[in-house]
Amino acid sequence: MKRNLLKAAVLAIGGTIALASSPVMAQEAKSLDELLQMVKQGRASDAREQKAREQRFKNARYDQQKMLKEAEKTLADEEKRSSELENTFEENETVLTEKQRQLKERLGTLTELFGHLTSTAGDLRSNFQTSIISVQFPNREQFVDDLIAKMSGAEELPSIEEIERIWFELQREMTESGRVVKFQTEVTTAAGEKTQQEVVRVGTFNLVNSDGEYLQYISENGTVAVLARQPKGPYMDWANELASTTSGVTPFGVDPTGPSGGSYLAALIDSPTLTERWHQGGVVGYVITAVGVLAMLIAIWRLIVLTIEDMKVNSQLKSKTANDNNSLGRVLKVHEDNPSMDAETLELKLSEAILKETPRLERSLNLLKIIAAVAPLLGLLGTVTGMIITFQAITIFGAGDPKAMAGGISGALVTTVLGLVVAIPTVLLHTFVSGRAKKILHVLDEQSTGIIAEHTEGRAG
Known part of the structure; x- marks a missing residue:
């Protein structure tokens, strides 16, 4: 029994060792001798592997020592090379300092000359960047930049030809500023399309295309574009005429305030037209206009009616018989219908007839007077409301933009202008129409007084 237990324990231990040591030992032993043999084989295999690992470690250590020696050799070589480069750099510094000293001695007064040329070239470059002549002669700034770089550096001196070209470019700029020329260039239309067009350059002031449109020179990228908003008035007709003219003299709206057509043209373009100013009045402006x-219609109508009535009254004055197609004839007809009436009654009858004619002659005059009085009040109303809106905007957005604030106040004052524009002519028309009506009433009073006098003298005789 003990022998069997010992055999089982040895088999278990031997199996465990065999599994851990080698695949050969992983096989199940069938006897103690076979187990012993398998253990011996596993120990031999472990020994061989241990020796192999030791050999690999020794080889790796040898390789590391070899690499370390190579790195130390490389470091020594690089330190030597660094020392050589430092010596070469110091030698070059000495040579460069000596060369610069020699260059400064040889330049002498040329240094002052180059300073003046650099300053002149810088001013010329700034002028080229904003001049519309650069549209016809592009890439002039590159030459000036290269020349400034040469005169400012110490590696290369400018040639006589390059210095003379500065004089040439100055002279060409002055000459071209007094010429009106045509040439082809790329133009960006209002729709954003780029097309080749024939343009006319007027000195250094303006550019117009063949359609008579003013062009804008964008100095940032050197392009030409059609102005989104063109000036009003005769300027467009003049530009169109200039574009189609080949010789002779033609009028043209030149902007003399800037080298690229500056502030005057911009102010002219930004100025609102009469229609735009009228729309700035808003609802109150529309009411004042109505x-x-x-x-105006009432005044014209009354003038026509009173003029015709005046002609009929003048005709009635020349006639001996009363005609009821006019106010004087209707008044005279009262006397003809009542020849035997006493003077007091006749006077009352004639006064009654004149009173009947008065409303017909003075019709709508009070309405003209009311319009003349109300129009300025409507204008003041629009101004007050516009100022309220402007100050509300200032409260919200601040007063950082005086231009926007001035624009709001300007728009608010439009209604005041409209009110005065309506009131002043209306007062004049009311005065004129009222005068015509009073003239006819004066004739009626005069004739009625004469009739009463004649009638009184006849009854007394």
């Missing part, structure tokens, strides 16, 4: 149109 009232003004109504006053």
